[in-house]
Amino acid sequence: MLFAEASQRSMDVIDLVWLVALIPLAAAIVNGLFGSRWLGKWTGPIATAALGISAVLGTLIFFATIAAGDHPSRVVKLYEWMAVGDLTVGVTALVDPLSALMVFVVTVVSFLIHVYSNGYMSHDRGFHRFFTWLPLFVFFMLVLVLADNYVLMFVGWEGVGLCSYLLIGFWFEKPAPATAANKAFWMNRIGDWGFTIGMILTFMAFGSVAFQEVFPKVAEVHKHDPAILTVIALAFFVGACGKSAQLPLYSWLPDAMEGPTPVSALIHAATMVTAGVYLVARSTAIFAEAGVALTVVAIVGAVTALFAATIALVQVDIKRVMAYSTVSQLGYMFLALGVGAPIAAMFHLATHAYFKALLFLGSGSVIHATEEQDMRRMGGLRAKLPTTYWTMVIAGGALAALPPLAGFWSKDEIVAAAFLNGHQLLWAVGVFTGLLTAFYVTRALYLTFHGEPRDHHLYEHAHESPPVMTVPLLVLAAGSVLAGVLLGFPPEAGFVHRFLEPAVAVAHGGAPHVPELAKILALAAASVAAGLAGTAIALAMYARRRPDPAAVARAAGPVYTLLWNKWFVDELYDRRILGFMRDVFGAAWAFDVHIIDGIVDRLGALARLVGGQARRVQTGVVGNYALSVAAGLVLLIVVYGGYATGVLRR
Amino acid sequence: MTTLVPLGAFIALSAALFFIGFAGVLVRRNAVVILMCVELMLNAANLAFVAFSRRLGLLDERGSVFVVFVFVVAAAEVAVGLAIVLALYRNRPTVDVDEVKEMRG
Numbered sequence: 212m213l214f215a216e217a218s219q220r221s222m223d224v225i226d227l228v229w230l231v232a233l234i235p236l237a238a239a240i241v242n243g244l245f246g247s248r249w250l251g252k253w254t255g256p257i258a259t260a261a262l263g264i265s266a267v268l269g270t271l272i273f274f275a276t277i278a279a280g281d282h283p284s285r286v287v288k289l290y291e292w293m294a295v296g297d298l299t300v301g302v303t304a305l306v307d308p309l310s311a312l313m314v315f316v317v318t319v320v321s322f323l324i325h326v327y328s329n330g331y332m333s334h335d336r337g338f339h340r341f342f343t344w345l346p347l348f349v350f351f352m353l354v355l356v357l358a359d360n361y362v363l364m365f366v367g368w369e370g371v372g373l374c375s376y377l378l379i380g381f382w383f384e385k386p387a388p389a390t391a392a393n394k395a396f397w398m399n400r401i402g403d404w405g406f407t408i409g410m411i412l413t414f415m416a417f418g419s420v421a422f423q424e425v426f427p428k429v430a431e432v433h434k435h436d437p438a439i440l441t442v443i444a445l446a447f448f449v450g451a452c453g454k455s456a457q458l459p460l461y462s463w464l465p466d467a468m469e470g471p472t473p474v475s476a477l478i479h480a481a482t483m484v485t486a487g488v489y490l491v492a493r494s495t496a497i498f499a500e501a502g503v504a505l506t507v508v509a510i511v512g513a514v515t516a517l518f519a520a521t522i523a524l525v526q527v528d529i530k531r532v533m534a535y536s537t538v539s540q541l542g543y544m545f546l547a548l549g550v551g552a553p554i555a556a557m558f559h560l561a562t563h564a565y566f567k568a569l570l571f572l573g574s575g576s577v578i579h580a581t582e583e584q585d586m587r588r589m590g591g592l593r594a595k596l597p598t599t600y601w602t603m604v605i606a607g608g609a610l611a612a613l614p615p616l617a618g619f620w621s622k623d624e625i626v627a628a629a630f631l632n633g634h635q636l637l638w639a640v641g642v643f644t645g646l647l648t649a650f651y652v653t654r655a656l657y658l659t660f661h662g663e664p665r666d667h668h669l670y671e672h673a674h675e676s677p678p679v680m681t682v683p684l685l686v687l688a689a690g691s692v693l694a695g696v697l698l699g700f701p702p703e704a705g706f707v708h709r710f711l712e713p714a715v716a717v718a719h720g721g722a723p724h725v726p727e728l729a730k731i732l733a734l735a736a737a738s739v740a741a742g743l744a745g746t747a748i749a750l751a752m753y754a755r756r757r758p759d760p761a762a763v764a765r766a767a768g769p770v771y772t773l774l775w776n777k778w779f780v781d782e783l784y785d786r787r788i789l790g791f792m793r794d795v796f797g798a799a800w801a802f803d804v805h806i807i808d809g810i811v812d813r814l815g816a817l818a819r820l821v822g823g824q825a826r827r828v829q830t831g832v833v834g835n836y837a838l839s840v841a842a843g844l845v846l847l848i849v850v851y852g853g854y855a856t857g858v859l860r861r
Numbered sequence: 862m863t864t865l866v867p868l869g870a871f872i873a874l875s876a877a878l879f880f881i882g883f884a885g886v887l888v889r890r891n892a893v894v895i896l897m898c899v900e901l902m903l904n905a906a907n908l909a910f911v912a913f914s915r916r917l918g919l920l921d922e923r924g925s926v927f928v929v930f931v932f933v934v935a936a937a938e939v940a941v942g943l944a945i946v947l948a949l950y951r952n953r954p955t956v957d958v959d960e961v962k963e964m965r966g
Contacts, residue, residue: 700933831965835956837886 246339402453455487472575509549517543649745
């Protein structure tokens with residue numbers, strides 16, 4: 212049916228959707244095969260050019276989907292991957308508003324980060340390796356986003372996990388990145404386990420893994436077995452927690468900052484970590500009927516947002532502040548999904564991609580200039596890095612949700628949705644987290660750029676980054692200013708709402724009610740007030756030293772120690788959970804070595820024993836062989852002749 | 862009119878030659894002599910072939926034809942065998958098969 216439809220239509224840009232993914236793959240293959248020997252520094256321009264084409268196509272597809280109006284869902288089949296029994300899985304792209312928006316964000320942000328990386332990585336020995344993994348990551352991310360079924364999505368899901376591992380451990384000769392890469396991989400494995408369970412259960416319950424076959428059947432399945440939907444939703448949510456760094460699987464993300472900064476910006480802020488949000492938003496139809504699962508999502512999201520924000524308050528490494536901030540913002544997105552506002556979640560995902568990528572690239576610019584990540588040694592860099600400073604201020608404002616910057620529109624919508632859908636407590640958590648967010652981002656920017664230079668040697672040698680790095684900052688800054696207004700104005704009825712409505716409408720069964728304006732304004736005022744309050748407190752503490760930060764830290768005492776040590780979560784995991792795991796896996800290992808391997812070893816020993824005895828037959832003396840041939844001949848003659856002449860009888 | 866030599870005489874001669882060769886293969890140590898003994902056994906078989914073929918007359922000439930095949934195989938066998946003996950002699954100055962025990966397990 213779909214094929215017939217496609218043949219009647221004239222070709223358009225959406226039919227080329229696979230090229231968006233395959234062009235970065237081609238760049239990755241070329242750079243991977245020829246990079247180290249021949250291409251060298253050319254790998255950067257090659258990957259960047261590929262991403263440029265990809266970004267243009269992605270943008271065209273985004274606009275084509277907008278132009279498609281009421282029937283924006285399109286399926287582009289590349290080929291059939293497997294057909295086993297009832298299970299058919301195609302390498303098929305589903306182009307609808309949700310995936311088109313993701314393609315747009317992913318390709319554009321990736322392109323800018325590729326441009327930036329040409330400058331940032333220019334002195335690195337692994338330049339060609341970097342530009343092999345980075346486009347490969349983009350390929351997998353696009354597979355994840357475009358897939359029209361859970362199995363193909365899982366391919367992308369695992370692929371981005373692999374690339375994340377490779378890029379976190381990019382400087383693998385140092386122990387910290389290697390450990391961080393392993394940590395990220397293992398934590399993601401726990402999430403992947405959840406995804407796999409969800410995928411299998413989906414197939415068992417629905418008899419299909421394709422989105423367009425599963426979602427229409429949700430109501431039917433819900434009628435005779437509502438529990439299975441809850442289990443499926445929770446299993447997928449475990450997967451989402453792993454990939455999107457939610458409690459309790461968040462702790463890999465801050466450690467992932469050991470990778471190069473463009474990687475942190477691309478993978479661990481703008482794109483890969485949003486895969487979990489995308490998964491839940493894509494599966495809105497299932498989650499909406501999943502009962503308690505939705506509440507779990509909302510609570511985990513809100514708690515993660517608050518928890519990560521508290522840790523970010525006291526971090527001294529500029530990238531770690533941004534990392535915890537990312538965890539916190541992802542928490543907001545899950546909060547939105549949990550309170551039944553998937554559009555707000557996707558909206559925040561899009562705006563966050565811009566301003567958080569900008570914050571990371573800005574941090575990268577500072578690190579590039581100073582070769583230092585500890586904010587305690589910075590200070591006063593505003594004069595040395597004007598472009599970086601101003602773009603980061605814009606991004607910081609967007610993160611603090613100050614109007615009219617991008618973050619305001621999307622975050623305000625999330626907390627407002629929590630309130631309007633009857634979760635007042637979660638709303639309060641969201642607003643309070645907003646205050647903390649404004650505080651920590653202001654603190655980070657102030658410590659880095661304002662005040663007296665605390666390390667003069669470092670200050671003297673700082674220099675503004677080359678244009679190849681600052682131009683992407685400026686573009687992202689423009690996005691951070693405008694994305695909110697362009698996509699989300701007016702609230703609840705902006706472009707993004709009308710655009711995404713058909714993709715997630717199944718969940719609501721109709722258009723959402725637009726609440727009265729006064730209520731929206733009151734809620735917005737509350738969150739803006741929280742943001743301003745956070746900014747003001749931070750400025751008072753760090754600019755005017757009233758109250759002095761050190762005094763506050765001393766007064767807070769144990770609370771400060773708790774935050775400084777990140778709530779001792781890593782220690783808890785290491786002692787309690789990993790200790791238990793080590794016992795279990797140690798037992799499994801012993802079973803493998805002694806029982807499984809033991810059986811194999813004994814079989815081998817038996818063969819050796821028999822062979823050792825049998826080898827004595829081989830004397831190596833030709834005469835002996837001749838004699839045995841003769842003896843055999845005689846035996847044959849006797850037996851055959853005996854039967855033939857009747858001397859021997861049967 | 863010539864007197865026909867009885868078939869049994871041919872078979873007896875053939876058997877005698879065969880077992881002389883056979884005994885030579887088993888007891889001699891010189892590789893060249895062993896090859897010669899193998900030739901003797903092959904020709905003993907040839908003798909039996911032509912004797913039976915002659916006796917069966919025009920009914921069946923296959924015995925004679927088989928002799929030609931045996932010649933060919935024997936020539937090939939000698940070529941390979943002598944090549945092995947030569948190679949052996951080059952590696953160590955002996956053609957005594959009892960002294961060559963590299964294949965002992």
